[in-house]
Structures are given as structure tokens and as C-alpha cells.
Amino acid sequence: MASETPELTFRPAGPADVPALVALVESAYRGDASRVGWTTEADLLDGQRTDAEAVAEQIARADTVVLLAEAAGELLACCLLEHRGDSAYFGMFSVRPDRQGGGLGRAVLEQAERTAAERWGAAEVEMTVIGQREDLIAWYVRRGYRRTGLRSPFPYGEERFGVPRRPDLYFEKLVKAVSA
Template sequence: MVSETPELTFRPAAEADVPALVALVESAYRGDASRVGWTTEADLLDGQRTDAEAVAESLTRPDTLVLLAEAAGELLACCLLERRGTAAYFGMFSVRPERQGGGLGRAVLAHAELVARERWSAAEVEMTVIGQREDLIAWYVRRGYRRTGVRSPFPYGEERFGVPRQADLYFEKLTKAL
């Protein structure tokens, strides 16, 4: 796909952004709408990916920043950064499904790494990815992340994270030195 990444602007999310953030995250990962992009988890999980309460709570945590990527005032992508000692945790990464595959995600990830390094002097970025998402893990590996082999269980029974469609889900930790 040809890159169609317009001039992006980045800003921290505010409470008024919560409904749009929830809609963006849900559209990128769940339901039929998510199948337009390649980051869908619709074959692995049903139910919600997040909710307004969880997103609003993340905006109030110290050492946590939710970044919005916009073009011409339109929300295109988001991510969460959380300071964890000398590392920054990267999560809630979402790109509008119809905008995936054109370089927007790469630009957001690169900006998030820059923010983590400049704001917190983070030495590395860490994240967890559903282990069955080999295509997504490979995308991160191409961007300098490494598989650590560290796994953590999927929170079965906590439907606020989704309803698993299979019994073997787990998270794998990835890291990248900054």
C-alpha cells in the first residue's frame, strides 16, 4: 500500500477524548469493522477491548500518557505510555482500520519511543502482545523489538478484556532498547 500518512499532530488525551478513544480502540481490534485492518483480534476474542471507565482511569494515573495522533483535527491513532522505572510500557496502540498499512502506525510508534526517551529518559520500551498474533509480533520485530520469551497468562474470566474464542491465549513480552 502507498503511504498516505498526512501531516500528523500529536497531543495528550483529555477527558473529553474518552468516547472517541474507546471507539477507536474497539474499531481497531474487535468486531467486523476491525477486519478492514490487519490488527483485528476478532478471530481470537469477542466482547470489548476496553471501556470508557478504563480509558478515563488511565488519564488520571501519574507517569501515564495517552497520546493522540491527528490530522486536520481527525483522530487517526492513539497509544498509551506508562513509566515503569527505567522503561516505558507501550500499550493501547490503535490505528483506524481503514488507515492501517500505510505508515501511520510506524510514525506513531516512532513518536511514542521519542516521547518515552525525552520525557522519562527511558532506556527501553516494553509491551505485551497476544502470543498468537505472530503477524503483529513480526511487525514489531521489524521495528527493532525483540521477543523476550517471557509469557503471562490471558485474564480468562475478566470479560472487560474480552471473551476468548480459544483456551490457549497468553501474552508475550517484547522490548526495545532506546
């Protein structure tokens, strides 16, 4: 007997969502729980991915929206969009580890691109991905993002971004043209 999946809905996060958001982001990227999914950074970084203060600050910013994806009132995924002139920065992308690999992430990414184009008239969406995450970069490339070749250093010594498990981490910038 096939089960129906509740319809996915999207909404902007508010202050009351902060605890659930922090738990979702941490579960998707850090510790053993994150290893259920394929987006884990547990082999690259220890420590936290984010905290309540940082998430609350992002939600409160006028040029930012934290987009939640829910089904039947249950938080399944999130992402951050930040208006940056003609572009929007995409980050804090998290999908519950037990829901990864089934198209949910693709749906959230597509909604984020539409939101950036419609809300701010963004011509492109940009992001940075840890360069050592070739599997994740390849996933974005399959969705139309292009590697720019631009790299930025990982913020070593700033534990609020995690505790690196190797000395060669960096971020790579990816971009995609979008339209409303």
C-alpha cells in the same frame, strides 16, 4: 491528481477525548469493522477491548500518557505509555482500520518511543502482545523489538479484557532499547 495528506500531529489525551478513544480502540480490534485492518483480534476474542472508565482512569494517571495522533483535527491513532522505572510500557496501540498499512502505525510507534525517552528518560520500551498474533509480533520485530521469551497468562474470566474464543491465549513480552 495526487491528494495531499494533512500533517500528522501528536498530543496527550484529555478527559474530553474518552468517547473518541474508546470508539477508535474498539474499531481497531473487535467486531466486523476491525476486519478492514490487519490488527483485528476478532478471531481470538469477542466482547470489548476497553471501556470509558478504563480509558478515563489511564488518562488521569500521573505516570501515564495516552498519545493521540491526528491529522486535520481527526483522530487517526493512539497509544498508551506508562512510566515503569527505567522503562515505559507501550499499549492500547490503535490505528483506524481504514488507515492501517500505510505507515501511520510506524510513525505513532516512533513518536511513542521518543516520548518515553524524552519524558521519562526511559532506556527501553516494553509491551505485551497476544502470542498467537505472529504477524503483529513480526511487525514489531522488524521495528527493532526483541522477543524476550517471557510469557504471561491471558486473564480468562475477566470479560473487561474480552471474551476468549480459544483456550490457549497468552501474552508475550517484547522490548526495545530507546534513547532521547
